[in-house]
Amino acid sequence: MSQQQQTVLISSHTQIGEGYYVVGVASPWLAQASQPGQFVMCRLPNANLLWGRAFSVYDVVGDEVFLLYKVMGRGTSLLSEKKVGEQLEIIGPLGNTFSKPKPDQFLLLVGGGVGLPPLYFYAKTYQEQASQMRVMIGARDKENVILEEEFKALGCQVEVSTDDGSAGLKGLVTELLKKAIRNNSKIKDKLLIASCGPNPMLKAVSAIGIEEKIPTEISMEESMACGLGVCIGCVVKTHCSPEQKEELKRDETYTRLCCEGPVLEGSRVIWE
Ligand SMILES: Cc1cc2nc3c(=O)[nH]c(=O)nc-3n(C[C@H](O)[C@H](O)[C@H](O)COP(=O)(O)OP(=O)(O)OC[C@H]3O[C@@H](n4cnc5c(N)ncnc54)[C@H](O)[C@@H]3O)c2cc1C
Numbered sequence: 001m002s003q004q005q006q007t008v009l010i011s012s013h014t015q016i017g018e019g020y021y022v023v024g025v026a027s028p029w030l031a032q033a034s035q036p037g038q039f040v041m042c043r044l045p046n047a048n049l050l051w052g053r054a055f056s057v058y059d060v061v062g063d064e065v066f067l068l069y070k071v072m073g074r075g076t077s078l079l080s081e082k083k084v085g086e087q088l089e090i091i092g093p094l095g096n097t098f099s100k101p102k103p104d105q106f107l108l109l110v111g112g113g114v115g116l117p118p119l120y121f122y123a124k125t126y127q128e129q130a131s132q133m134r135v136m137i138g139a140r141d142k143e144n145v146i147l148e149e150e151f152k153a154l155g156c157q158v159e160v161s162t163d164d165g166s167a168g169l170k171g172l173v174t175e176l177l178k179k180a181i182r183n184n185s186k187i188k189d190k191l192l193i194a195s196c197g198p199n200p201m202l203k204a205v206s207a208i209g210i211e212e213k214i215p216t217e218i219s220m221e222e223s224m225a226c227g228l229g230v231c232i233g234c235v236v237k238t239h240c241s242p243e244q245k246e247e248l249k250r251d252e253t254y255t256r257l258c259c260e261g262p263v264l265e266g267s268r269v270i271w272e
């Protein structure tokens with residue numbers, strides 16, 4: 001299904017933590033079409049913002065689609081003031097998706113901050129495999145640990161790490177990932193890593209995936225302007241796929257995250 005531009009009504013809007021909100025919009029089309037990993041471009045009518053803001057699909061319940069966001073700057077601050085019944089302009093669903101896991105695969109989901117919402121939608125979509133999912137949540141501190149209970153309610157195993165040790169392991173979430181790989185070394189060929197969060201985390205997760213020879217999908221959240229593949233504002237440098245190598249006769253290219261991503265194989269990204 002392709003994307004649509006729609007004016008939708010806010011059906012719910014809840015603060016779930018310090019600076020974190022979940023906004024629900026009523027859209028049967030978006031609810032039916034959205035797949036895990038995809039996102040929407042969201043514009044606020046009359047807000048005088050040049051561009052929309054990108055948000056991953058966090059959840060779908062019936063005809064309602066939910067976005068989980070953190071207030072970062074002007075756009076998200078204005079969004080947080082919107083009330084139930086007010087309008088949003090949405091283009092979506094956009095981008096590609098995380099792979100459908102094979103029935104015998106064991107998923108290691110590694111998320112940081114607002115990278116967790118698309119991983120939640122991924123886990124919920126394949127909830128019948130939740131007992132084969134380990135979720136690792138990384139955060140600066142306890143206040144920024146989100147969705148821990150929600151992942152547990154799906155049946156996933158959940159671990160937390162924080163930079164300051166105020167919740168879970170004190171340290172980086174990649175330490176939890178390395179431990180999970182060690183603990184599952186007997187089924188290493190069945191492991192699949194999916195990750196979303198800040199770029200330094202994605203870079204480290206990708207490096208672990210390459211070293212351990214485990215397929216690793218990362219969803220990157222570069223700033224986006226058009227969201228439609230037109231402005232070239234969201235490109236990242238990548239190794240060419242075998243098909244691109246054949247066609248372009250070179251090893252490296254630029255990939256538009258909004259339409260050829262946001263989910264990429266970690267091993268394809270050339271980190272700069
Ligand atoms: C595919 C995709 C999915 C996303 N999903 C979510 C989501 O589910 N929930 C969520 O809260 N955010 C998500 N983001 C990030 C979100 O788009 C930005 O946080 C938002 O655009 C900030 O807008 P603003 O006007 O509030 O801040 P701005 O005034 O534009 O920026 C304020 C601060 O936020 C930083 N910032 C801006 N854009 C990004 C970005 N893309 N990533 C990291 N920092 C940024 C700026 O550097 C600046 O420091 C996603 C981004 C992409 C590309």
Ligand code: FES
Pocket residue numbers: 223224225226227228229230231232233234235256257258259
């Ligand atoms: S955001 Fe414009 S090309 Fe991707």
